[in-house]
Amino acid sequence: MSSTARALAVTVADVIEVTPLVKRFEFVSTDGAPLPPFSGGAHVVVELPDGDHLRRNPYSLMSSPRDLSRYAISVRRDDGGRGGSRYLHEQVVPGMAMTISAPVNLFALDLRARKHLMIAGGIGITPFIAQIHQLSGGGAPFELHYKARSAPLAAYMDDLAARHPGAVHACCSDRGEDLDLDTLLTTQPLGTHLYVCGPERLIAGVTARAAALGWPARHVHVEHFAAPPPGLPFAVRLAASNLSITVRGEQSLLEAIEEAGVDAPYLCRGGACGQCETAVVACDGTLHHHDHWLTDAQRETGDRIMPCVSRFTGRLLTLDR
Amino acid sequence: MTITFRTETFRDDFTFRNSPAGIRRFPFPFHEDGYMYSVNIEPHRPGAPGSVFEHGFDVDEHYVAEMADRALVLAEDPLRCQALPHMDLASWDYLELVMTTKARDYPELFTLETDGDRWHWTNRPLGIDDRFTFGVTSTLPCPPLEYIGRQTQGDHCLLDQRDNNLWMDAGMVTTQADWSLDFDIGMNFFEWHAPVPLAHEMGVFQRAIKFLTSIPQGQPSRRLNWTLTVNPRLDTSPENYPKWGPDKLTVTPDTIGEKMHLRVELQTFWRLPRSNALVFPIRCYLLRFDDLVTIPKWARRMHRVIRDLPPELVTYKGMSRYHPMLVEWLAAHDDGAPTSPGIFPD
Ligand code: HEM
Numbered sequence: 001m002s003s004t005a006r007a008l009a010v011t012v013a014d015v016i017e018v019t020p021l022v023k024r025f026e027f028v029s030t031d032g033a034p035l036p037p038f039s040g041g042a043h044v045v046v047e048l049p050d051g052d053h054l055r056r057n058p059y060s061l062m063s064s065p066r067d068l069s070r071y072a073i074s075v076r077r078d079d080g081g082r083g084g085s086r087y088l089h090e091q092v093v094p095g096m097a098m099t100i101s102a103p104v105n106l107f108a109l110d111l112r113a114r115k116h117l118m119i120a121g122g123i124g125i126t127p128f129i130a131q132i133h134q135l136s137g138g139g140a141p142f143e144l145h146y147k148a149r150s151a152p153l154a155a156y157m158d159d160l161a162a163r164h165p166g167a168v169h170a171c172c173s174d175r176g177e178d179l180d181l182d183t184l185l186t187t188q189p190l191g192t193h194l195y196v197c198g199p200e201r202l203i204a205g206v207t208a209r210a211a212a213l214g215w216p217a218r219h220v221h222v223e224h225f226a227a228p229p230p231g232l233p234f235a236v237r238l239a240a241s242n243l244s245i246t247v248r249g250e251q252s253l254l255e256a257i258e259e260a261g262v263d264a265p266y267l268c269r270g271g272a273c274g275q276c277e278t279a280v281v282a283c284d285g286t287l288h289h290h291d292h293w294l295t296d297a298q299r300e301t302g303d304r305i306m307p308c309v310s311r312f313t314g315r316l317l318t319l320d321r
Numbered sequence: 322m323t324i325t326f327r328t329e330t331f332r333d334d335f336t337f338r339n340s341p342a343g344i345r346r347f348p349f350p351f352h353e354d355g356y357m358y359s360v361n362i363e364p365h366r367p368g369a370p371g372s373v374f375e376h377g378f379d380v381d382e383h384y385v386a387e388m389a390d391r392a393l394v395l396a397e398d399p400l401r402c403q404a405l406p407h408m409d410l411a412s413w414d415y416l417e418l419v420m421t422t423k424a425r426d427y428p429e430l431f432t433l434e435t436d437g438d439r440w441h442w443t444n445r446p447l448g449i450d451d452r453f454t455f456g457v458t459s460t461l462p463c464p465p466l467e468y469i470g471r472q473t474q475g476d477h478c479l480l481d482q483r484d485n486n487l488w489m490d491a492g493m494v495t496t497q498a499d500w501s502l503d504f505d506i507g508m509n510f511f512e513w514h515a516p517v518p519l520a521h522e523m524g525v526f527q528r529a530i531k532f533l534t535s536i537p538q539g540q541p542s543r544r545l546n547w548t549l550t551v552n553p554r555l556d557t558s559p560e561n562y563p564k565w566g567p568d569k570l571t572v573t574p575d576t577i578g579e580k581m582h583l584r585v586e587l588q589t590f591w592r593l594p595r596s597n598a599l600v601f602p603i604r605c606y607l608l609r610f611d612d613l614v615t616i617p618k619w620a621r622r623m624h625r626v627i628r629d630l631p632p633e634l635v636t637y638k639g640m641s642r643y644h645p646m647l648v649e650w651l652a653a654h655d656d657g658a659p660t661s662p663g664i665f666p667d
C-alpha cells in the first residue's frame with residue numbers, strides 16, 4: 001500500500017435489514033455536496049471507533065456509480081470476526097456521523113472484455129451490484145452466478161434476477177444446487193473476463209480451475225482489499241532533536257515528526273522517492289515497512305525506516321532525527 | 322488576475338516570447354547544481370500564487386496560441402489523438418476533471434453549469450459555448466478526449482490500469498519531446514520507457530510504478546522533466562523530424578542565446594474516479610537561453626548542470642552535437658558564486 005485515500009465526513013442516512021444476517025448502510029455527505037465519483041468494484045474504508053481503538057474496515061460500495069447522492073455498503077454480521085461488523089450492526093443508526101475514506105478500486109472491471117463472467121459467494125455479491133449498475137449504462141454483456149446457502153440468505157438475489165432476467169443465476173446449497181464450474185469455464189466466448197468475490201475457499205477453487213482449464217491469468221480477477229494501516233499509536237524518541245513523541249493512529253510517523261516541529265525531509269509522501277529515509281538508532285519492537293524504496297536486505301538489517309508510510313509496534317522506537 | 326493572451330507562433334517565424342512575468346514564473350527544474358534521474362515525485366498541492374503550481378491545471382499567456390498550434394498539428398496528422406474503445410469512460414472522466422478544476426480556479430475564463438447529466442460549458446478565451454449530455458459522445462462536436470485536449474495546454478496520456486501496470490491506451494500528443502503516441506499506444510509503463518538510459522538500472526521505474534498504481538483519487542502528484550529544444554517549437558515529434566532535426570545545424574555560439582530553449586515538462590498524475598484510469602498531463606514550458614540568463618541563480622546553475630551532465634543523458638536528450646558549445650556559452654554567464662537551494666529565483 002502507499003498513500004492513504006483522503007477522509008470523507010458522512011452521515012448515516014439509512015440502515016436497512018436485508019436478511020437476518022445482512023444490513024445495508026447508506027451514507028450521505030455531511031456537507032450535503034455530492035460524494036466523489038467511483039468505479040464499480042471500489043471499496044471505502046470505514047472508521048469504527050471501538051473504545052480508544054480505531055478499527056478501519058474496507059467494504060465494497062454496492063450503490064450505483066451514477067448516483068453520487070449516497071453511497072451504500074452491505075455488511076454481514078460476523079460474530080467470530082474482529083468486531084467491526086458487530087459494531088456496525090449494533091451501534092450504527094441513522095443520523096450518526098461517521099468517517100469513511102474516498103473510494104479505492106482494486107477490483108475494477110477490465111473494460112476491454114467482450115463479456116464479464118461474475119461469480120459471487122455470499123456477501124461477496126456487493127461489488128458486483130455496483131459493477132452491474134456501471135455496465136447497464138451500455139457495456140459488454142455480463143453473466144452472474146451467485147452462490148448462497150439458501151434463497152432467503154441470498155441478499156439482493158430477487159432484485160437482481162428481476163432487473164436482469166437471464167443474466168443472473170442463483171445457486172443455493174440447501175436446494176442441493178452446485179455450480180458446474182468446468183462447463184461454465186469451458187463454454188465462454190473469447191475475450192471473456194472472469195471475476196470472483198466471496199469466501200477465500202471459493203476464490204481459491206475458481207482461480208485454480210480457471211488456471212487448470214487454460215484461462216490466461218490476466219483474464220481472471222479477484223477481489224482484494226487494501227490492508228488498512230494498523231492505526232495503532234506508538235512511541236518514538238527523536239534522538240537528534242531530543243524529543244519524545246507519540247504517533248497517533250490516524251497520522252503517519254512523518255506527520256507526527258512534523259507536528260513536533262522537527263524539519264524532516266520528504267518529497268513523495270508515498271514511500272517511493274527515498275527522501276525521508278531515517279536511521280533507526282534503537283528498536284524495541286517491530287518495524288512495519290510499507291514503502292517501495294528499501295531493499296529486502298535493508299529491511300532485514302532493520303537500521304532504517306521510511307516515516308512517510310511505515311510504522312512500528314512495540315515499546316519504543318528511537319530515530320536519528 | 323487577468324491574463325493577456327499573446328498572439329504568437331511556435332513554427333515558421335517563431336514569434337513566441339515570454340513576458341517578464343512569464344520568465345520569472347518559469348518552472349526551472351534544477352533544485353541543486355547537478356542533475357541525475359531520480360523518483361522526483363511530490364504531491365501536486367496548490368503552490369504560491371502566480372506560480373505554475375498555484376492551480377491543478379495552469380493556464381498562462383500562451384494558452385490561445387498553443388491551442389491554435391495544436392489545431393494545425395491535428396489537421397495534418399489526426400493520429401496525434403487516439404483513444405482505444407475501452408477508454409471512452411476515462412475520456413469523460415478527464416473532461417470532467419479539467420472542466421470542474423478550471424471553472425473553479427479561473428471563473429473569469431471558464432464556466433461549467435450542470436443539471437444532472439446536462440452540462441453547459443463556456444470557454445471564453447477560445448470562444449466556446451457548448452451544451453451537451455455528460456457521457457454521450459454524440460452530443461459533443463468531437464470525442465471527449467479530443468474535445469477537452471483541444472482546450473487544455475500540454476499533452477495528455479490516459480493510462481488504463483491493469484495487472485499492476487499502466488497501459489497507454491489513449492492520448493492527445495502534439496507538444497512532445499521526440500516521442501510518438503502512435504508508436505507507444507497500447508504499450509505498458511516499462512515498454513514505453515524502454516529507450517530511457519540508466520533509470521531502469523537505478524530502479525526508478527520499478528519504484529515509480531508502485532507509487533503510480535496506488536495514487537488515490539483527489540490526491541494528484543507531480544514531477545518535472547526537462548530537455549533542450551532549438552527554436553520555440555512545440556511539435557518536436559518523430560513524425561516531423563525532417564522539419565525540426567535540421568534546426569540543430571543552425572546552432573552557433575552567436576545564435577545559442579536566441580535559439581536554444583530550456584524545455585520543461587510539468588507532469589502531473591491524477592486518478593480518474595469513474596474509470597479507475599490514471600491521467601498524465603504533460604505541460605510544456607519553453608524558456609529562451611537569453612531570457613534564462615537574466616536570472617543569475619538560474620544562469621549559474623544551468624551552466625553547472627549542463628557541464629556535468631552524464632554522457633548518457635547528453636546523448637538521450639539529443640544535445641551531443643552542440644554540447645561543448647553550450648557549456649562554453651553558459652560558462653560566460655557563471656561567475657562561480659554559490660547558489661541557494663530550491664528552484665525559485667533569489
Ligand atoms: C504514467 C505516466 C508517465 C508517462 C505516460 C510517461 C511517458 C514517458 C515517455 C513517452 C517518455 C519518452 C520515452 C522515449 O520514447 O524516449 C518518458 C521519458 C522519461 N520518463 Fe516517463 N512517463 C510517465 C511517468 C514517469 C515517472 C513517474 C517517472 C519517474 C519518476 C518517469 C521518468 C522518465 C524519465 C527519466 C524519462 C527520460 C526523460 C528525459 O531524460 O528527457 N516517467 N516518459
Ligand code: FES
Nearest residue numbers: 269273274276308
Ligand atoms: S517521502 Fe518519499 S519515500 Fe518517504
